[in-house]
Amino acid sequence: MSTINPLLTLNNGVQLPALGYGVFQTPPEQTRAVVEEALRVGYRHIDTAAAYGNEREVGEAVRRSGLDRSEVFLETKIWVTDYGYDQTLHAFDKSAAKLGVDTIDLLLLHQPMPPQFDLTLAAYRALETLLEQGRVRAIGVSNTMPEVLDRLLAETTVVPAVNQIEVHPYFQQRALQQVHARHGILTQAWSPIGGITVYGGGERSAFEDPTLTEIAARHDATPAQVMLAWHRQQGRSAIPKSVTPARIAENFASLAVTLSDEELTRIDALETGHRGGPDPASITQTTFDIQIPEA
Protein backbone atom coordinates (compact mmCIF):
# COMPACT_ATOMS: atom_id res chain seq x y z
CA MET A 1 0.00 0.00 0.00
CA SER A 2 1.47 3.36 -1.01
CA THR A 3 1.38 6.05 1.66
CA ILE A 4 3.35 8.79 -0.02
CA ASN A 5 2.44 12.10 1.57
CA PRO A 6 2.86 14.61 -1.29
CA LEU A 7 4.95 17.67 -0.56
CA LEU A 8 3.24 20.97 -1.32
CA THR A 9 5.45 23.93 -2.21
CA LEU A 10 4.52 27.26 -0.64
CA ASN A 11 4.85 30.56 -2.48
CA ASN A 12 8.31 31.12 -0.95
CA GLY A 13 9.63 27.67 -1.90
CA VAL A 14 9.22 26.07 1.54
CA GLN A 15 7.68 22.60 1.35
CA LEU A 16 5.27 20.83 3.69
CA PRO A 17 3.63 17.39 3.69
CA ALA A 18 0.05 17.83 2.41
CA LEU A 19 -1.50 15.67 5.12
CA GLY A 20 -0.82 16.94 8.62
CA TYR A 21 -2.19 16.21 12.06
CA GLY A 22 -4.21 18.71 14.11
CA VAL A 23 -4.55 19.01 17.88
CA PHE A 24 -7.44 21.43 18.44
CA GLN A 25 -9.38 20.30 21.55
CA THR A 26 -6.75 17.70 22.39
CA PRO A 27 -6.24 18.09 26.14
CA PRO A 28 -2.61 18.89 27.03
CA GLU A 29 -2.32 15.78 29.19
CA GLN A 30 -3.21 13.64 26.18
CA THR A 31 -1.29 15.58 23.55
CA ARG A 32 2.17 14.13 23.97
CA ALA A 33 1.00 10.52 23.56
CA VAL A 34 -1.23 11.18 20.54
CA VAL A 35 1.34 13.31 18.72
CA GLU A 36 3.95 10.62 19.37
CA GLU A 37 1.52 8.10 17.91
CA ALA A 38 0.90 10.30 14.86
CA LEU A 39 4.65 10.62 14.27
CA ARG A 40 5.05 6.85 14.69
CA VAL A 41 2.34 6.25 12.09
CA GLY A 42 4.11 8.56 9.63
CA TYR A 43 2.73 12.10 9.95
CA ARG A 44 5.50 14.70 9.66
CA HIS A 45 3.39 17.85 9.92
CA ILE A 46 1.67 18.98 13.12
CA ASP A 47 -0.80 21.86 13.39
CA THR A 48 -1.22 23.45 16.81
CA ALA A 49 -1.97 26.97 18.08
CA ALA A 50 -1.17 29.10 21.11
CA ALA A 51 -4.89 29.05 21.90
CA TYR A 52 -5.01 25.22 22.01
CA GLY A 53 -2.89 25.23 25.17
CA ASN A 54 -0.84 22.22 24.07
CA GLU A 55 2.22 23.62 22.26
CA ARG A 56 4.55 22.46 25.04
CA GLU A 57 3.33 18.85 24.75
CA VAL A 58 3.58 18.95 20.93
CA GLY A 59 7.24 19.98 21.28
CA GLU A 60 7.88 17.24 23.83
CA ALA A 61 6.38 14.62 21.52
CA VAL A 62 8.60 15.72 18.63
CA ARG A 63 11.69 15.47 20.83
CA ARG A 64 10.69 12.08 22.21
CA SER A 65 9.95 10.69 18.74
CA GLY A 66 13.63 10.35 17.94
CA LEU A 67 13.06 12.23 14.69
CA ASP A 68 15.35 15.08 13.80
CA ARG A 69 13.69 18.48 14.25
CA SER A 70 14.13 19.11 10.50
CA GLU A 71 11.97 16.06 9.70
CA VAL A 72 8.83 17.48 11.30
CA PHE A 73 7.00 20.51 9.94
CA LEU A 74 5.64 22.51 12.89
CA GLU A 75 2.83 24.95 12.42
CA THR A 76 1.28 27.15 15.09
CA LYS A 77 -0.89 30.26 15.36
CA ILE A 78 -0.86 33.57 17.18
CA TRP A 79 -4.00 34.20 19.20
CA VAL A 80 -5.91 37.49 18.78
CA THR A 81 -5.21 38.80 22.27
CA ASP A 82 -1.52 38.83 21.27
CA TYR A 83 -2.05 41.01 18.16
CA GLY A 84 -0.10 44.23 17.78
CA TYR A 85 3.46 44.55 16.48
CA ASP A 86 5.42 44.15 19.73
CA GLN A 87 2.84 41.83 21.26
CA THR A 88 3.02 39.48 18.29
CA LEU A 89 6.83 39.42 18.32
CA HIS A 90 6.56 38.43 21.96
CA ALA A 91 3.87 35.84 21.13
CA PHE A 92 6.38 34.19 18.80
CA ASP A 93 8.82 33.96 21.71
CA LYS A 94 6.12 32.37 23.88
CA SER A 95 5.20 29.77 21.23
CA ALA A 96 8.82 28.97 20.31
CA ALA A 97 9.73 28.52 23.98
CA LYS A 98 6.75 26.25 24.64
CA LEU A 99 7.47 24.20 21.53
CA GLY A 100 11.15 24.18 22.50
CA VAL A 101 12.33 25.25 19.04
CA ASP A 102 14.34 28.13 17.59
CA THR A 103 12.44 28.20 14.32
CA ILE A 104 8.75 27.68 13.61
CA ASP A 105 8.05 26.30 10.13
CA LEU A 106 4.74 28.06 9.57
CA LEU A 107 3.27 30.78 11.77
CA LEU A 108 -0.30 31.96 11.17
CA LEU A 109 -2.57 34.65 12.52
CA HIS A 110 -5.38 32.54 13.98
CA GLN A 111 -8.21 34.93 13.07
CA PRO A 112 -8.45 38.24 11.31
CA MET A 113 -10.24 40.84 13.39
CA PRO A 114 -12.05 42.95 10.80
CA PRO A 115 -13.45 45.28 13.51
CA GLN A 116 -9.87 45.74 14.78
CA PHE A 117 -8.07 45.64 11.46
CA ASP A 118 -5.19 47.87 12.60
CA LEU A 119 -4.21 45.30 15.22
CA THR A 120 -4.43 42.50 12.66
CA LEU A 121 -2.22 44.48 10.30
CA ALA A 122 0.35 45.20 13.01
CA ALA A 123 0.39 41.51 13.92
CA TYR A 124 0.97 40.55 10.29
CA ARG A 125 3.80 43.07 10.04
CA ALA A 126 5.41 41.33 13.02
CA LEU A 127 5.16 38.03 11.13
CA GLU A 128 6.93 39.70 8.20
CA THR A 129 9.72 40.76 10.55
CA LEU A 130 10.02 37.23 11.98
CA LEU A 131 10.23 35.87 8.44
CA GLU A 132 12.93 38.34 7.51
CA GLN A 133 14.88 37.39 10.65
CA GLY A 134 14.64 33.69 9.73
CA ARG A 135 12.79 32.83 12.94
CA VAL A 136 9.88 31.42 10.93
CA ARG A 137 10.17 29.72 7.54
CA ALA A 138 6.76 30.80 6.25
CA ILE A 139 3.89 33.00 7.41
CA GLY A 140 0.18 32.99 6.76
CA VAL A 141 -3.32 33.57 8.00
CA SER A 142 -6.38 31.61 9.00
CA ASN A 143 -10.13 32.20 8.66
CA THR A 144 -9.39 35.18 6.44
CA MET A 145 -12.14 36.14 3.99
CA PRO A 146 -11.55 37.82 0.60
CA GLU A 147 -12.22 41.42 1.74
CA VAL A 148 -9.72 41.16 4.58
CA LEU A 149 -7.21 39.36 2.38
CA ASP A 150 -7.44 42.20 -0.14
CA ARG A 151 -6.75 44.79 2.56
CA LEU A 152 -3.83 42.79 3.89
CA LEU A 153 -2.35 42.30 0.41
CA ALA A 154 -2.68 46.03 -0.27
CA GLU A 155 -0.93 47.10 2.93
CA THR A 156 1.81 44.49 3.42
CA THR A 157 4.66 43.07 1.34
CA VAL A 158 4.69 39.31 1.94
CA VAL A 159 1.80 37.40 0.39
CA PRO A 160 0.57 34.89 3.00
CA ALA A 161 1.81 31.40 2.15
CA VAL A 162 -1.30 29.75 3.60
CA ASN A 163 -4.87 30.55 4.57
CA GLN A 164 -6.17 27.86 6.92
CA ILE A 165 -9.95 27.82 6.57
CA GLU A 166 -12.95 25.60 7.21
CA VAL A 167 -13.24 23.21 4.24
CA HIS A 168 -15.15 19.93 4.22
CA PRO A 169 -17.72 18.55 1.79
CA TYR A 170 -20.57 20.56 3.36
CA PHE A 171 -18.73 23.91 3.34
CA GLN A 172 -16.08 24.33 0.67
CA GLN A 173 -15.49 28.09 0.26
CA ARG A 174 -14.83 27.70 -3.49
CA ALA A 175 -14.76 31.45 -4.19
CA LEU A 176 -12.16 31.98 -1.48
CA GLN A 177 -10.13 29.03 -2.79
CA GLN A 178 -10.11 30.73 -6.20
CA VAL A 179 -8.80 33.93 -4.61
CA HIS A 180 -6.04 31.85 -3.01
CA ALA A 181 -5.14 30.29 -6.37
CA ARG A 182 -4.85 33.74 -7.97
CA HIS A 183 -2.39 34.89 -5.29
CA GLY A 184 -0.43 31.65 -4.83
CA ILE A 185 -1.82 31.07 -1.34
CA LEU A 186 -2.19 27.44 -0.26
CA THR A 187 -5.63 26.46 1.01
CA GLN A 188 -5.30 24.43 4.18
CA ALA A 189 -8.50 22.74 5.33
CA TRP A 190 -9.51 22.76 8.97
CA SER A 191 -12.23 20.33 10.05
CA PRO A 192 -11.22 18.54 6.82
CA ILE A 193 -13.30 15.48 7.67
CA GLY A 194 -16.17 17.57 8.93
CA GLY A 195 -15.42 17.41 12.65
CA ILE A 196 -17.31 20.67 13.07
CA THR A 197 -20.40 19.01 11.55
CA VAL A 198 -20.38 16.76 14.61
CA TYR A 199 -18.96 18.67 17.58
CA GLY A 200 -20.23 21.99 16.23
CA GLY A 201 -23.78 20.73 16.63
CA GLY A 202 -24.42 20.60 12.88
CA GLU A 203 -27.59 19.11 11.46
CA ARG A 204 -25.88 16.08 9.97
CA SER A 205 -22.57 14.33 10.33
CA ALA A 206 -20.36 14.14 7.25
CA PHE A 207 -19.18 10.72 8.47
CA GLU A 208 -22.70 9.38 7.81
CA ASP A 209 -23.27 11.10 4.49
CA PRO A 210 -24.78 8.57 2.02
CA THR A 211 -22.68 9.78 -0.92
CA LEU A 212 -19.47 9.53 1.09
CA THR A 213 -20.33 6.14 2.56
CA GLU A 214 -21.22 4.82 -0.90
CA ILE A 215 -17.95 6.08 -2.42
CA ALA A 216 -16.06 4.73 0.59
CA ALA A 217 -17.59 1.27 0.15
CA ARG A 218 -16.46 1.19 -3.50
CA HIS A 219 -12.86 1.76 -2.37
CA ASP A 220 -13.00 -0.45 0.71
CA ALA A 221 -12.27 2.77 2.57
CA THR A 222 -14.00 4.97 5.15
CA PRO A 223 -15.79 8.33 4.72
CA ALA A 224 -12.90 10.08 6.51
CA GLN A 225 -10.42 8.56 4.07
CA VAL A 226 -12.58 9.59 1.13
CA MET A 227 -12.73 13.20 2.37
CA LEU A 228 -8.96 13.29 2.87
CA ALA A 229 -8.35 11.86 -0.63
CA TRP A 230 -10.67 14.57 -2.01
CA HIS A 231 -8.58 17.30 -0.35
CA ARG A 232 -5.29 15.78 -1.49
CA GLN A 233 -6.42 15.29 -5.08
CA GLN A 234 -7.66 18.89 -5.23
CA GLY A 235 -4.30 20.21 -4.01
CA ARG A 236 -5.24 21.24 -0.48
CA SER A 237 -3.37 20.60 2.72
CA ALA A 238 -5.55 18.90 5.36
CA ILE A 239 -4.93 18.50 9.08
CA PRO A 240 -7.39 15.96 10.53
CA LYS A 241 -7.50 15.61 14.31
CA SER A 242 -8.02 12.42 16.25
CA VAL A 243 -7.05 11.25 19.70
CA THR A 244 -7.98 7.66 18.75
CA PRO A 245 -4.99 5.57 17.60
CA ALA A 246 -7.01 3.53 15.09
CA ARG A 247 -8.35 6.74 13.50
CA ILE A 248 -4.92 8.39 13.49
CA ALA A 249 -3.74 5.45 11.38
CA GLU A 250 -6.95 5.31 9.32
CA ASN A 251 -6.64 8.96 8.37
CA PHE A 252 -3.00 8.56 7.38
CA ALA A 253 -3.91 5.53 5.25
CA SER A 254 -6.11 7.86 3.14
CA LEU A 255 -2.89 8.47 1.20
CA ALA A 256 -3.52 5.09 -0.47
CA VAL A 257 -7.03 6.06 -1.63
CA THR A 258 -7.48 7.64 -5.07
CA LEU A 259 -10.90 8.81 -6.24
CA SER A 260 -12.15 9.12 -9.82
CA ASP A 261 -12.98 12.52 -11.33
CA GLU A 262 -16.66 11.56 -11.18
CA GLU A 263 -16.37 10.83 -7.44
CA LEU A 264 -14.57 14.14 -6.81
CA THR A 265 -17.38 15.95 -8.63
CA ARG A 266 -20.01 14.16 -6.56
CA ILE A 267 -18.29 15.29 -3.36
CA ASP A 268 -18.08 18.86 -4.70
CA ALA A 269 -21.86 18.71 -5.09
CA LEU A 270 -22.37 18.14 -1.34
CA GLU A 271 -21.86 21.87 -0.63
CA THR A 272 -24.59 23.22 1.65
CA GLY A 273 -23.45 26.83 2.01
CA HIS A 274 -23.59 26.52 5.82
CA ARG A 275 -20.51 27.49 7.79
CA GLY A 276 -19.92 25.35 10.88
CA GLY A 277 -17.46 27.64 12.66
CA PRO A 278 -17.92 31.19 13.94
CA ASP A 279 -18.36 33.99 11.43
CA PRO A 280 -14.83 35.38 11.02
CA ALA A 281 -16.17 38.84 10.11
CA SER A 282 -17.23 39.69 13.65
CA ILE A 283 -14.37 38.41 15.79
CA THR A 284 -12.60 40.79 18.17
CA GLN A 285 -10.22 40.41 21.09
CA THR A 286 -13.15 39.89 23.45
CA THR A 287 -15.15 37.33 21.46
CA PHE A 288 -13.50 34.40 23.24
CA ASP A 289 -12.28 34.23 26.80
CA ILE A 290 -8.75 33.03 26.01
CA GLN A 291 -5.44 34.54 27.14
CA ILE A 292 -2.09 33.04 26.23
CA PRO A 293 0.17 32.46 29.25
CA GLU A 294 3.89 33.14 29.25
CA ALA A 295 6.13 30.17 28.44
Ligand SMILES: NC(=O)c1ccc[n+]([C@@H]2O[C@H](COP(=O)([O-])OP(=O)(O)OC[C@H]3O[C@@H](n4cnc5c(N)ncnc54)[C@H](OP(=O)(O)O)[C@@H]3O)[C@@H](O)[C@H]2O)c1
Ligand atom coordinates in the same frame (compact mmCIF):
# COMPACT_ATOMS: atom_id res chain seq x y z
N1 LIG B 1 -7.79 27.74 12.29
C1 LIG B 1 -8.89 27.43 12.95
O1 LIG B 1 -9.68 28.30 13.35
C2 LIG B 1 -9.19 26.00 13.21
C3 LIG B 1 -10.48 25.61 13.63
C4 LIG B 1 -10.72 24.26 13.85
C5 LIG B 1 -9.73 23.33 13.63
N2 LIG B 1 -8.47 23.73 13.23
C6 LIG B 1 -7.37 22.76 13.00
O2 LIG B 1 -7.83 21.72 12.16
C7 LIG B 1 -7.69 20.48 12.83
C8 LIG B 1 -8.78 19.52 12.42
O3 LIG B 1 -10.05 20.10 12.56
P1 LIG B 1 -11.12 19.60 13.61
O4 LIG B 1 -10.43 19.00 14.76
O5 LIG B 1 -12.04 20.72 13.82
O6 LIG B 1 -11.98 18.52 12.83
P2 LIG B 1 -11.70 17.19 12.01
O7 LIG B 1 -10.27 16.84 11.98
O8 LIG B 1 -12.43 17.32 10.72
O9 LIG B 1 -12.50 16.13 12.88
C9 LIG B 1 -12.11 15.76 14.17
C10 LIG B 1 -13.25 14.96 14.80
O10 LIG B 1 -13.51 13.80 14.04
C11 LIG B 1 -13.24 12.61 14.80
N3 LIG B 1 -12.50 11.71 13.88
C12 LIG B 1 -11.21 11.79 13.51
N4 LIG B 1 -10.91 10.83 12.61
C13 LIG B 1 -12.04 10.12 12.42
C14 LIG B 1 -12.35 9.00 11.63
N5 LIG B 1 -11.44 8.44 10.84
N6 LIG B 1 -13.62 8.53 11.69
C15 LIG B 1 -14.57 9.10 12.48
N7 LIG B 1 -14.33 10.18 13.25
C16 LIG B 1 -13.07 10.68 13.22
C17 LIG B 1 -12.40 13.07 15.96
O11 LIG B 1 -12.66 12.26 17.09
P3 LIG B 1 -11.53 11.64 18.07
O12 LIG B 1 -10.47 12.69 18.27
O13 LIG B 1 -12.31 11.35 19.31
O14 LIG B 1 -11.00 10.41 17.41
C18 LIG B 1 -12.91 14.49 16.19
O15 LIG B 1 -14.12 14.49 16.92
C19 LIG B 1 -7.71 20.85 14.31
O16 LIG B 1 -7.23 19.87 15.16
C20 LIG B 1 -6.87 22.09 14.27
O17 LIG B 1 -5.49 21.75 14.17
C21 LIG B 1 -8.22 25.05 13.03
